[in-house]
Amino acid sequence: MATTKEYLNEIRQDIRFEAELCGHPLKFLSTWGIFSPREIDSGTDLLLKYLKVNPSDHCFDLGCGYGPIGLAMAKMAPQGQVLMVDKDFMAVEYSNKNAQLNKITNAKAILSNGFQHIPADSKFDVVVSNVPAKVGKEMMTIMLYDALHFMKPGGRIYLVTINGLRDYMKRNLQEVFGNYDKLKQGKDYTVSYAEKLK
Template structure:
């Protein structure tokens, strides 16, 4: 029993350490931001390379109403909100914990022109219209769901609105085909060895 106590205490200390928020700061597309994250969220200790590649190439207008589709703890959406102070940015994710940390990070950075919503894609925001949609699309959701996201995005984008996505480079042909079928246009913004950023525009009706 006397030998078990240190092990038990060590386990409790380790458990407390794992539950403690992770914190870091970064500069994304020229915007200085602080983040609190936790284990279980995507890339909790640093901004992943795909997100950084995407944000470095998005053209944001000050009055854009933006959507961050699959927001995680908020790096894309909060950056867009900073760059579009006259617009409203909506952050959505299926993961309740991700949405909660997006809210916390908006407060941490004093960003008020945001709304964070727990939603499976566009399901809970079907009344919104957007000038800019951005997403770090996860390959694991499957091609059928990715195609659904593109169709829903087109439906809820304003004419002249833009969509930017980053995917693993292995999905670039699928995204090209999807953009051309849904939007009628496609722009390969940047292709790297691991990730590709692509864009399309909703043409005027």
């Protein structure tokens, strides 16, 4: 039986695993305290099945965690750029570690609460978020209007939420973007989509 000290040493080590995302094999390091540290969560997995990214797209991963969505987009957009943000400094640290680990040079993570610390002149073709269930309606409203502001005309937003937020997302995307499409409703999660029309 391991001593407490041995157990602590063990769980302080980086968690390592591999996953194939959008046809690309990726390696991940993560740690306890970051969302879904041992495997790609089922919401992210569902979202990535419906995500379309063009080779030169500029992409934004909102609430990146340790980077699975952002790094998958970087692989799908080799001529583009991916900016990943999280308000958790450990998530940002591990996203950047994982970009290095996978030799991905067109993605970086920075600390930001939503779009708060994004350069004002930034414009994105694709905005993606695995929306936390407890995000709160005020933050959600800010995020959606900021996403609209930072998207290029014709830009696309993909959001995955727990099914309980499905109707809420439909109403809010209709209100902010003037359109909405439900790409997939799974057992636990729904993938929502909208476009910036002009």
